[in-house]
Amino acid sequence: MTERTINIVWLKRDLRLADHAPLQAAEEAGIPYFICFLFEPSTQQHPDWSLRHWQFTYHSLPSMNRGLGSSGRKVDLFFGEATDVFCWALKHYSVRNVFSYQETGTETTWNRDKQVRTILQEHGTQWTEFQRDGILRGIKDRKGWDKKWFDTMHSPGIENRYSMQSLTLKKHPFTPNSNLLKELENYPHAFQKPGESEVCNQLSSFAEERGLNYHKHISKPAESRVSCSRLSTHLAWGNLSVKQAYRFIKHHDQYANHKRPFSAFLQRLKWHCHFMQKFEVECSYEYQCVNRGYESLEHENRSDWLEAWKTGHTGLPLVDALMRCLHETGWINFRMRAMLVSVLCHHLDQDWRRGTNHLARLFLDYEPGIHFTQFQMQAGTTGTNAIRIYNPVKQSLEHDPLGHFIHHWVPELEGVPNAFTHTPWKMELLEQTMCGVKIGETYPCPIIDPLERAKQARKKIWGHRSNPLVRSERARILKTHTRNTSNVAQPAQQI
Ligand SMILES: Cc1cc2nc3c(=O)[nH]c(=O)nc-3n(C[C@H](O)[C@H](O)[C@H](O)COP(=O)(O)OP(=O)(O)OC[C@H]3O[C@@H](n4cnc5c(N)ncnc54)[C@H](O)[C@@H]3O)c2cc1C
The missing domain is CATH 1.10.579.10 (DNA Cyclobutane Dipyrimidine Photolyase, subunit A, domain 3)
Incomplete structure (x- = not known):
């Protein structure tokens, strides 16, 4: 029997449905696809890992699943190494494309990506990695970087539509053990609420109320908890793209009245990419x-x-x-x-x-x-x-x-x-x-x-x-x- 031809969207630090290039590419390709998120034991063993990161990502997914609801589709979770998951997928399907964002990650994730690329190449599968936010891959210096960053921020966001039928996955061995699942489900109240659906409130309350004292409170340990945007966690795990945040504030009808805090915020979004760009170029x-x-x-x-x-x-x-x-x-x-x-x-x-x-x-x-x-x-x-x-x-x-x-x-x-x-x-x-x-x-x-x-x-x-x-x-x-x-x-x- 010939295997079914499919595409895969590999979610990394991009846990949202809006302004999402890989998901748009999968919809436009016109063949069935599944959306996967991987909990990888090798990242868990890296000393920068903590349970709270996985908890935030795990709890970001229901909001995506709700958004995908009408198409009957959901994000498929895999608890296993990326190389093993892709080998399994290549064994059971004819995978034409993998779509993901580029990851400006640590040595562990960089090496894992190299291994995945080799496996996909061996099977003739094309892996397309889209540019994440304003971070450019393969540059040697900063000539022209600022202009490109502003060009990216000023270009319209992607209006994703989800109309492709869902794909029911074949049985796989990458299910989590019940202890881990229990730990993931138990999300501490003191942490910020995860998910794309939280972002809208967060942005609006910052623009309309919380952020008006941004520049006054930015360094105060107590007051900054309210007056800062508190978007860093959503940006880090991709509940929101930098462009979405930039355009929301830049085009806000109160921009002229609150120029000082708003422009300070926009400047920091640029710093976000500026620092990430350094790491992208020099991960040592x-x-x-x-x-x-x-x-x-x-x-x-x-x-x-x-x-x-x-x-x-x-x-x-x-x-x-x-x-x-x-x-x-x-x-x-x-x-x-x-x-x-x-x-x-x-x-x-x-x-x-x-x-x-x-x-x-x-x-x-x-x-x-x-x-x-x-x-x-x-x-x-x-x-x-x-x-x-x-x-x-x-x-x-x-x-x-x-x-x-x-x-x-x-x-x-x-x-x-x-x-x-x-x-x-x-x-x-x-x-x-x-x-x-x-x-x-x-x-x-x-x-x-x-x-x-x-x-x-x-x-x-x-x-x-x-x-x-x-x-x-x-x-x-x-x-x-x-x-x-x-x-x-x-x-x-x-x-
Ligand atoms: C040692 C150290 C480690 C840090 N590690 C991280 C990290 O792991 N993840 C992270 O997102 N930020 C990190 N920052 C930067 C900064 O402290 C946080 O981005 C900021 O406190 C987040 O709060 P906020 O979302 O309310 O920021 P806001 O002040 O509302 O700023 C809006 C956004 O701009 C970006 N931003 C703000 N300040 C900076 C900055 N100084 N450098 C780069 N981007 C900035 C963030 O994405 C932030 O969400 C670190 C700073 C230091 C000194």
Whole structure:
């Protein structure tokens, strides 16, 4: 019997039905197709993986299935390696095309894609990978990148239609075990709601209400949870394309009235692609200092300090509050992320690689292309950006002056008066007793002196800037990743 000829749409970080090029291609091809999403054990074994990422993707699918409802179609789930799933599909069907988006992923997903490509080629199956958002594959520098980005954002979105009959799949061995399924189904309330159907509310409430104080609250740990768009998780897993977000805000009827917050938001969408583009071109950001000259910088790497940072027990109230908030909710704002990295790499003098996967696992919006490039920028290993050493006490006083965020996430400090919330170790013993805290017992002594450690870090990093390899790498990085090739190193600043 001849096998049935079909196409496959492989969903990756594009869990939506609208503005979707692979799904459009499958509809237009005019032959039956199935839509698959894979939960791959090899990604689960990678240290950047956490259950919360799979939970968000798993719970993004019902909204797609509802949208596909009238055609009787749904997304088919496979729990297995991509190579095995495609081998199974090629054995049971004559697969003409696989349609997907390009993935700006880690070394694991890149290598998996190479293996899949080989298997598909051996069977004469064409794999078409569409450009994701404004990220270009195969470029060597940034000449013309900005114009292409704006061209992409200003081009109309795809109006997907779903009229092809559904395809009932043959039985396959890629079903999940019941324990995993139970874990996936149990979605924590404190995480953002997943799915394309959530995005519309999120965008409208940001444009009409929440975002009006965007620029004022963007760095405040508590207020930013409302005033920031909170779209990063939806963008990371593709419940929304960057173009959809861009066009929604750019063409919003309140744009002229709210130009400041709206244009700040649009600028950040461009940063989103700018950082991902760096990773697309140089994926060794995951493992290596992008400026190889920083590989020779030595670090203290004290494991007890690392553990205190990871668990939110450094004795620095805002640092601890942020880390505990991340464990529970999966999101903090940009400045607070930058500060956590700054404390790790500068004050605690840890190699940046000791923290990347920890935060990747905690961020619900984990996007490798932004994560590793931003991490290295904040760790000061690019040699092209001003090094910012965030003073955790100053940041706390400026952005959580009344200590609401700290008291919420560090309940040990709840009774501490405002004058000491940011520096509880400065309380006399009697004051500690009066507010029910014993520094060193109920809440840790600070593991470092932030001012002293910042001074040492500044000296160390600034001293390394003239290393010949740092200098030659700086020129290479500027040429590859920016339009500006004449940037000079700037002294480390304390902020
Ligand atoms: C160490 C570190 C790691 C980070 N890791 C991630 C990550 O894994 N995934 C991720 O989406 N963002 C990451 N960011 C960037 C930024 O912190 C988040 O995008 C932002 O806080 C998300 O909140 P929001 O959606 O409310 O953003 P908004 O301020 O509302 O901005 C809108 C969108 O613009 C993009 N964006 C905003 N700020 C930045 C930025 N500085 N760089 C690149 N894109 C930006 C995001 O897609 C965001 O959703 C990281 C930043 C740092 C310092």
